[in-house]
Amino acid sequence: GQQVMQIPQYQHVQEGEDFTTYCNSSTTLSNIQWYKQRPGGHPVFLIQLVKSGEVKKQKRLTFQFGEAKKNSSLHITATQTTDVGTYFCAGPDQTGANNLFFGTGTRLTVIP
Amino acid sequence: DSGVTQTPKHLITATGQRVTLRCSPRSGDLSVYWYQQSLDQGLQFLIQYYNGEERAKGNILERFSAQQFPDLHSELNLSSLELGDSALYFCASSARLTGTGDEKLFFGSGTQLSVL
Numbered sequence: 001g002q003q004v005m006q007i008p009q010y011q012h013v014q015e016g017e018d019f020t021t022y023c024n025s026s027t028t029l030s031n032i033q034w035y036k037q038r039p040g041g042h043p044v045f046l047i048q049l050v051k052s053g054e055v056k057k058q059k060r061l062t063f064q065f066g067e068a069k070k071n072s073s074l075h076i077t078a079t080q081t082t083d084v085g086t087y088f089c090a091g092p093d094q095t096g097a098n099n100l101f102f103g104t105g106t107r108l109t110v111i112p
Numbered sequence: 113d114s115g116v117t118q119t120p121k122h123l124i125t126a127t128g129q130r131v132t133l134r135c136s137p138r139s140g141d142l143s144v145y146w147y148q149q150s151l152d153q154g155l156q157f158l159i160q161y162y163n164g165e166e167r168a169k170g171n172i173l174e175r176f177s178a179q180q181f182p183d184l185h186s187e188l189n190l191s192s193l194e195l196g197d198s199a200l201y202f203c204a205s206s207a208r209l210t211g212t213g214d215e216k217l218f219f220g221s222g223t224q225l226s227v228l
Contacts, residue, residue: 031214042114042202042219043155050212088155092214099145099168100217102155 002027002094004103006087012109019079021106023072023089030092032065032072033100038085079110115139118203118220126228130191133223135203137184143167143206144186145217146178150199161186193227200224 003026013019023032031050035043047056049065049072056063060083062075072089086107090100115138125131137144146158157170161180172178175193180186190197200222206215 031212033214033216035217042221043217044114044219045216048209048212048214048216050214090155093157093168093170095168098143098162098215099157099160099170100215101157102147104154 002101004089004091004101006089006103006106008106009104010107010109012111013079014111015081016078019076019083019108021074021087021108023074023103025070025091027094028069030069032069033090034063034072034074035088035090035102036085037088037105041085043088076108079108081110081112084108084110114218114220116203116205116218116220118201118223120223121221122224122226124226124228125193127193127195129193129227130189131193131225133188133190133201133203133225135186135188135220137186137203137205138207138218141205141207141218142184143215144180144184145204145206146172146186146188147202147204147219148199149202149222153199155202158188190225195227198225198227 033048034046037043054065060077064073086105088105089103093101117136119134142163145160147155158172160168178188202222204217204219
């Protein structure tokens with residue numbers, strides 16, 4: 001069945017260090033979305049990537065979609081304590097249902 | 113605030129019991145999605161409704177059922193509860209992304225279910 005794995009599962013960084021999470025899909029994706037869930041909160045949409053090799057930036061966050069459209073990454077430059085949370089990638093459900101299949105998530109802890 | 117409303121925020125019950133979780137989508141959104149998030153687990157898709165009709169079904173147990181009413185609010189019914197059903201249950205509605213036509217999700221704050 002469809003699998004979307006994210007690595008690492010957990011990451012602790014010192015404030016100011018960079019952070020990267022990788023998302024790997026077992027199937028080719030037409031697009032990929034990223035969500036952030038703060039501790040005790042709910043997932044919030046960050047961005048969608050559609051094109052092969054696409055790179056998008058949001059301030060200190062850089063999102064990339066792989067050339068084969070089977071992987072993606074999120075890189076945060078100079079982490080801040082506000083970056084704490086779990087980051088999920090999500091792709092279209094391959095069964096054809098109009099819903100998102102979420103990755104396993106990467107939980108980021110930022111040490112002040 | 114996502115505009116998606118979920119009640120109750122917390123629910124504590126015993127094994128074997130039945131509970132109902134309620135969700136109201138954002139104003140104007142026709143879709144409702146239900147997801148389950150267990151401790152240290154990702155988001156597992158349960159079921160989706162669109163304008164009152166079931167549109168997609170994921171890993172939803174037979175003990176669970178849902179419906180969407182004419183006013184578009186949705187209820188998720190969980191019966192014969194087991195310890196393993198303890199989880200955070202999210203409801204979401206969706207909106208079209210500009211340019212792609214794909215849907216992005218707006219999540220409610222969730223209902224934390226504890227089965228003792």
